[in-house]
Every structure is written in C-alpha cells, then in structure tokens.
Amino acid sequence: MYVLNTWYVTAWSHEVTTTPVKRMVCEIPLVLYRNVSGQVRILEDRCPHRGYPLSAGVTHDDTIECGYHGFTFDGAGTCTRVPAQSTIPERAVVRSFPVVEKDGWIWVWTGDKSLADESQIPDTHYMNDPAWAANTHSYLFECRADLIHDNLLDLTHESFIHTSTVGDDYIYKHGITVEVEGTVVSADRLMPNVAPPPLYAKTMGLDGLFDRFHCTEFHVPNYHILHSGITGAGRPREEGYLIKVLNGITPITANTSWYYYCFARNFAIDDVQATADLQEGLATVLDEDADALRLQEIGLSTRPSNVHDVLIAQDAGVAKARRIMKQLLDAEAQFRDAAVTATSH
Amino acid sequence: MSELNPPKSFIVKIASTGQEVVVEESRTILDSLERADIYPDNSCRDGICGTCETRVIAGTPDHRDMLLSDEEQAAGKTILLCVSRSHSPVLELDL
Structure with missing residues (x-):
C-alpha cells in the first residue's frame, strides 16, 4: 500500500x-x-x-x-x-x-x-542557491521505502554503519527530542563538545571540539530534510557550518525504492576538491545504507507476520512517523472504499 | 503536557474474561497485568513505541505517553499500558 x-x-x-x-x-x-x-x-x-x-x-x-x-x-x-x-x-x-x-x-x-x-511541495532551494554547494546522488535501494524512513529518523545507526565517514559512538549516547506538526515529524539530536565527523572535518579545515547537531525533518510520506552541522560550543546553530541533506524517497514496488539525494553545505562552497572528496565520501555513506537496508529487507522477508520490531526510546521519531503514515494510508483507503460504495449504488 | 497528578491506585477490568486487576500507585498497568499472568505485547516500556497500545472500552485514561497526539489523548479511545494510568476508579480494556 x-x-x-x-x-x-x-x-x-x-x-x-x-x-x-x-x-x-x-x-x-x-x-x-x-x-x-x-x-x-x-x-x-x-x-x-x-x-x-x-x-x-x-x-x-x-x-x-x-x-x-x-x-x-x-x-x-x-x-x-x-x-x-x-x-x-x-x-x-x-x-x-x-x-x-x-x-x-x-x-x-x-x-x-x-x-x-x-x-505542498517542500522547499528545496538549497539545491539551486549560490549560497550553498550541492552534491547529488540517486540510488536504487533494494528495500521498501519504510526502511529508508526509519533509517533517516534514527541516526544512531551512523555509529555502527558509517564508522569511516559520519559515525561516532557519541551519537547513540545522546537522546533525541521529537516533535510533530501536522504530518511532519522532527527528531533532533544535540551532541555538545564533540569532534566533528571525519567526512567533513577535512572540508571544514577544523579540529578541536564543537557542538554537533542533526535534526531529521520527515515530511510523511516521502521527503526528509536533515538539518545538520557543527557550531562553536554553546553557540547558535545558524552561526555554524551547516549542512542540509534533502532526501526524496519514492517507492517503486513493495521492496524497491528510489533514493534522490542532495547534500548542500554553506561552507567551502567554491572548493572544487572538497566537492570531489564529498562526492566520493557521500557515495560511501549511501552504499553502506543501501547494503544495510538490502540485508534488512532480506531479514524481514522471512520474519513471521505476527512478529514486530522491538522499538527502543531512540525510535521515538520512527514510532511517531509510522503512526502518521498509517493514518494517511487509512484515510486514503476509506476514501477509496467510499468512492467504490458511491459508484455501486 | 498537563501537570501530572500523584499516582493513585485503580482497577483494570479485562473485557474478555471480566477479571479485575488492581493497579497499585507504585506500579504501572503493564507491570500489574504481568503480575496477574497477563502478558500484552510491549517493547520500550517508556511510552514511546506504541507496541502496548490497547483499546479502552470504559473509563477515562490518564495519558502519560509521548506517542499519542493531543487529539488522540483527548479522545481516550486507546491507552499505552506501560506508562499511562486512569482518572476513573475502573478502566475497562480490550484485553
């Protein structure tokens, strides 16, 4: 469905x-x-x-x-x-x-x-704004779109899957704050006083400790924008090195999905080498996600239908989003049923 | 979120059997049911995941979860057994 x-x-x-x-x-x-x-x-x-x-x-x-x-x-x-x-x-x-x-x-x-x-189309101007430099990718994921939504809402997986690029144990040690507005679910994580992620530290030309943050904003049912970056300890986020990751998630079939991806940064925007390095590094991140979710899809294919995920507190955004997704699906099903009833009389 | 009332004890009535389980002030509904050998599905035990969401047949839930929307909480048709309680002395659940 x-x-x-x-x-x-x-x-x-x-x-x-x-x-x-x-x-x-x-x-x-x-x-x-x-x-x-x-x-x-x-x-x-x-x-x-x-x-x-x-x-x-x-x-x-x-x-x-x-x-x-x-x-x-x-x-x-x-x-x-x-x-x-x-x-x-x-x-x-x-x-x-x-x-x-x-x-x-x-x-x-x-x-x-x-x-x-x-x-209703979200604001995607970061892909087309001279104040931001963009890297783009598109991937065919061999999994249901729901797994990509879960993946983006629960970034603790970065600590395990993306160890060479954006991962670090400190991610899962910090909890999230979840908010819902209409059909948009936000899961925000602030990680104060930590090292910048390896993938960006070089591009940013930084070392030392910073406040890192990422907020996944899921526009249920099909689009996420991640507001992430690092800023000086205790400083406002807007002052920092900012990244907007735009993710258009489009179901193809019940177990394949298109992933349209744009990574926009507000720093080193004219640095051609940085763009080239990021292109490769981000492909590594997406390869790692594609591989993990393909394996997860295989795992789910043999799971009995009466067995469900064992969600934990870090899955608060996942749980909220699934609920909204179900409401949207139910509403459309009811509307279709009503239309069928109306035409059969 | 509204100010939480100090927990009070109440009774959960199991609709399928008529059995009544006392929920003491120091325990959750879920803990109390498990002590009575009733084991609803659950997972996070923290009011987040919704695995233990159960339909309310009679009574007024005192919602303490983070999953249900304000509208859903006000409607009071379902309850998360792991954290929420009851405003009414008896809460009848679809178990």
Missing part, C-alpha cells in the same frame, strides 16, 4: 529530454518526456491499444508516438492520431499525471488529480 495523494520525486531535471524515460512509482509505470517548449510530461507507460510501453516510442513536439503501431498521444494523454484508421476510438486515452519541476527535481502527483496542490 502506498500513499498516492502526494508528490513524489521521480527524476532529475537533466535526465528528462525529448527522448522518453521509463520510471515506476508506487507500481505505476510512467513515461517522462520533455516537449518542445521544455515542459515535462508524464503519462502512464502503456499504450491503450495493446499495452506496449510508450517509453519505447518517440516524441514529436508535445506528443509521444507508440513504437508498435504509431498511436499518438498529447501531453494530456488524449489520442491525436491512429495511423491505420481515420477515427480515434473513445477508449484510446492514457492517464496523465500532474508534474512540477523545481530546483532540479521533477515531482509527479500519483493520486486524485483534483487534489494536486503545488504548494
């Missing part, structure tokens, strides 16, 4: 051109392309004629032509041409999806079109 009435990150801007791109989001096959005026179009990736993937076809102006028999559809999914006959069958329609392109990410709305509200 997926929350569908939301925007999911589905590609980087640079990936989408006039050549069709194939993606899957929440088990919905999608084709993405850019029309001649530069707008991104997203349609269901299946020709209504005989089910051939439209992504195997070609685009002309605003339209996409099926590679099998030439059925042609505009960006709204309306069939404009059936080469082998002069009339267009009524059912020759492809589902189209609302799209927003912003700061380098392309978001798709997978739910009820009438509910699509662009203002």
Whole structure:
C-alpha cells in the first residue's frame, strides 16, 4: 500500500529530454518526456491499444508516438492520431499525471488529480542557491521505502554503519527530542563538545571540539530534510557550518525504492576538491545504507507476520512517523472504499 | 503536557474474561497485568513505541505517553499500558 495523494520525486531535471524515460512509482509505470517548449510530461507507460510501453516510442513536439503501431498521444494523454484508421476510438486515452519541476527535481502527483496542490511541495532551494554547494546522488535501494524512513529518523545507526565517514559512538549516547506538526515529524539530536565527523572535518579545515547537531525533518510520506552541522560550543546553530541533506524517497514496488539525494553545505562552497572528496565520501555513506537496508529487507522477508520490531526510546521519531503514515494510508483507503460504495449504488 | 497528578491506585477490568486487576500507585498497568499472568505485547516500556497500545472500552485514561497526539489523548479511545494510568476508579480494556 502506498500513499498516492502526494508528490513524489521521480527524476532529475537533466535526465528528462525529448527522448522518453521509463520510471515506476508506487507500481505505476510512467513515461517522462520533455516537449518542445521544455515542459515535462508524464503519462502512464502503456499504450491503450495493446499495452506496449510508450517509453519505447518517440516524441514529436508535445506528443509521444507508440513504437508498435504509431498511436499518438498529447501531453494530456488524449489520442491525436491512429495511423491505420481515420477515427480515434473513445477508449484510446492514457492517464496523465500532474508534474512540477523545481530546483532540479521533477515531482509527479500519483493520486486524485483534483487534489494536486503545488504548494505542498517542500522547499528545496538549497539545491539551486549560490549560497550553498550541492552534491547529488540517486540510488536504487533494494528495500521498501519504510526502511529508508526509519533509517533517516534514527541516526544512531551512523555509529555502527558509517564508522569511516559520519559515525561516532557519541551519537547513540545522546537522546533525541521529537516533535510533530501536522504530518511532519522532527527528531533532533544535540551532541555538545564533540569532534566533528571525519567526512567533513577535512572540508571544514577544523579540529578541536564543537557542538554537533542533526535534526531529521520527515515530511510523511516521502521527503526528509536533515538539518545538520557543527557550531562553536554553546553557540547558535545558524552561526555554524551547516549542512542540509534533502532526501526524496519514492517507492517503486513493495521492496524497491528510489533514493534522490542532495547534500548542500554553506561552507567551502567554491572548493572544487572538497566537492570531489564529498562526492566520493557521500557515495560511501549511501552504499553502506543501501547494503544495510538490502540485508534488512532480506531479514524481514522471512520474519513471521505476527512478529514486530522491538522499538527502543531512540525510535521515538520512527514510532511517531509510522503512526502518521498509517493514518494517511487509512484515510486514503476509506476514501477509496467510499468512492467504490458511491459508484455501486 | 498537563501537570501530572500523584499516582493513585485503580482497577483494570479485562473485557474478555471480566477479571479485575488492581493497579497499585507504585506500579504501572503493564507491570500489574504481568503480575496477574497477563502478558500484552510491549517493547520500550517508556511510552514511546506504541507496541502496548490497547483499546479502552470504559473509563477515562490518564495519558502519560509521548506517542499519542493531543487529539488522540483527548479522545481516550486507546491507552499505552506501560506508562499511562486512569482518572476513573475502573478502566475497562480490550484485553
């Protein structure tokens, strides 16, 4: 089950051109392309004629032509041409999806079109702001999206999985403060008077002791921004070396997910070597997470359904977020059931 | 969070059997149930994870957990057995 009435990150801007791109989001096959005026179009990736993937076809102006028999559809999914006959069958329609392109990410709305509200897309300006330097990655994770959410809300795993980059035993020794506002869960950890993480200490050109902090802000169901960094002992966070990590988590299937990642820093922003070193170091972090969550997915695949996680106090954010996720899923299920009941009478 | 009242003793009634378990002022509901050989699922025992969340059939819970939202606490339909207590002398639970 997926929350569908939301925007999911589905590609980087640079990936989408006039050549069709194939993606899957929440088990919905999608084709993405850019029309001649530069707008991104997203349609269901299946020709209504005989089910051939439209992504195997070609685009002309605003339209996409099926590679099998030439059925042609505009960006709204309306069939404009059936080469082998002069009339267009009524059912020759492809589902189209609302799209927003912003700061380098392309978001798709997978739910009820009438509910699509662009203002719900989070603030991602850090990816596209000269005051910040950005490193980006995208990864296919072989696990359910929920495991990535848990991973980001519980950063004590850094002490064990990311020992060479961002980990340290002091992380799990400090507790978190959890807050909820609407469907946003924040889990904040302050680690006073500690060494900076190995991955950034070099880029920051620092040694000595600082206040380190990280706050995971999970916009349930699919986006996290981590506000992290270090600052002088007892100093305000805003004065410090700041990092914003943007994480677009998009379910593909029940046990695969896309991870769209941007690491933005407000220090050493013109330092090309620092950017190169971080690119490699952050890939190590993501490789370590991808590997751990793949193993966790395997572990869960043989766990009986009546056995549940043994959550601890550090999982307070995880527990809150799961609750909100369940509420969103239940609300959509109720809405669907009501719609089914209404149409059957 | 509202000011906590000093803990008082109350009775938990088990809906499935009618059994009544006294929760003394020094013990939690969960501890008291376990002493009566009733073992609900639980995990953090700290009002955080929600594993021991149980439906309230009658009575008014005195919520002391950190998981339920203010609205959920006010509705009083469920309770976390590991930390929360009862405002009413008897709390009937779906156990």
